[in-house]
Amino acid sequence: MNKLRINNEAETAALGRELAAAAAPGTVIALIGDLGTGKTTLTKAIAEGLCVKETVTSPTFAVIKEYTSGRMPLYHFDVYRLGGAEDMYALGFEEYFYGNGLTVVEWADRIEELLPKDAITIRLDYGQNENERFATRAEGDGHAL
Numbered sequence: 001m002n003k004l005r006i007n008n009e010a011e012t013a014a015l016g017r018e019l020a021a022a023a024a025p026g027t028v029i030a031l032i033g034d035l036g037t038g039k040t041t042l043t044k045a046i047a048e049g050l051c052v053k054e055t056v057t058s059p060t061f062a063v064i065k066e067y068t069s070g071r072m073p074l075y076h077f078d079v080y081r082l083g084g085a086e087d088m089y090a091l092g093f094e095e096y097f098y099g100n101g102l103t104v105v106e107w108a109d110r111i112e113e114l115l116p117k118d119a120i121t122i123r124l125d126y127g128q129n130e131n132e133r134f135a136t137r138a139e140g141d142g143h144a145l
């Protein structure tokens with residue numbers, strides 16, 4: 001587990017591009033953190049790192065948005081408004097999580113039991129000032145962050 005201090009939005013973006021560079025098909029990145037901590041901002045940078053050409057917008061209402069113009073498909077979930085695991089089965093989440101792309105899940109703690117064992121978990125926390133964040137990262141069985 002490691003904890004990274006982020007001083008501004010540009011550093012969040014740098015982390016996103018780094019995550020994209022390390023991603024392979026089937027990688028799942030589980031994002032945890034309160035409202036406005038930067039989960040969507042991080043996802044946009046991941047998309048940029050994959051060279052996704054479409055504009056990435058928060059999938060809060062859609063739950064899942066798929067972008068296929070990059071180096072590999074990006075599956076962006078926001079499960080904030082989801083009822084629970086049954087809804088994920090109804091969406092066919094396994095096709096995404098275990099498919100050919102990179103999956104990013106905002107509010108992943110809400111579907112913790114469905115996350116693959118080897119998911120990368122990033123928890124974002126507010127820091128001391130408006131632009132500071134802390135990103136705590138765990139791989140493997142780190143879902144309990």
Ligand SMILES: Nc1ncnc2c1ncn2[C@@H]1O[C@H](COP(=O)(O)OP(=O)(O)OP(=O)(O)O)[C@@H](O)[C@H]1O
Nearest residue numbers: 008009012034035036037038039040041130131133
């Ligand atoms: N270091 C930082 N990293 C990311 N965002 C930052 C940072 N500093 C300030 N911000 C601001 O915080 C907000 C983060 O919003 P964002 O939509 O990415 O959060 P979120 O975690 O996805 O929220 P939600 O829970 O509503 O989905 C943006 O307005 C962004 O400009």
Ligand SMILES: [Mg+2]
Nearest residue numbers: 039040058106
């Ligand atoms: Mg968001």
